[in-house]
Amino acid sequence: MQKVSPFLWFNGTAEKAIDFYSTVFPGTKIGKIMRASSAGPGPEGQVLTIGFELFGQQFTALNYPSDFRFTEAVSFVVDCKDQAEVDYYWDCLSEGGEPRDCGWVRDKFGVFWQITPTRLIDLMTDPDPNIAARAATAMMTMQKIDIARLEQACAAG
Incomplete structure (x- = not known):
């Protein structure tokens, strides 16, 4: 794992986003997928995070509803x-x-x-x-x- 990597908070759309990026960027690799346990957060079995890699750059996508939005600042x-x-x-x-x-x-x-x-x-x-x-x-x-x-x-x- 890279020492520093981007962690992107998607509002319940992480799976769709990573599927989309996999079609756009050749050679995208999907890594570990973490799912909610019976203790949560969220419904048991729901995807919480998805590790993925674009051109050697590792990312993590968080799949949880929030009021946070992406901006041009990143x-x-x-x-x-x-x-x-x-x-x-x-x-x-x-x-x-x-x-x-x-x-x-x-x-x-x-x-x-x-x-x-x-x-x-x-x-x-x-x-x-x-x-x-x-x-x-x-x-x-x-x-x-x-x-x-x-x-x-x-x-x-």
Whole structure:
């Protein structure tokens, strides 16, 4: 087990969320599932937690009703090597959710994701401050990040 890993509180939808993530992220691994005992909490046999792994990152999903909600204060970055990956993850995670600005998506379970092409980071950390500024300016006009538009904006200077 990793020394530190995210623990996500789903309001009774953890099983559905993990099933969904298993279809979106190739190679997802499901780990230990903890169920309520006769002592609780919740009905005996109800799933309480599900361990899962996305690309080697371990997570735990808590499956218990509450008033807690996910916010943008915590999000997960999906590093995408090309536009095809950006399009794939954007389309999958925004379905039933909410596309946001600058490559952010809230999925249908309320979890926030940043669908980020590696090229965006390369351009925004370019040693030439003009290129970095043009990349940032272009990104700020987008919801889903378009690598070709970023490249055009950076070359236009």
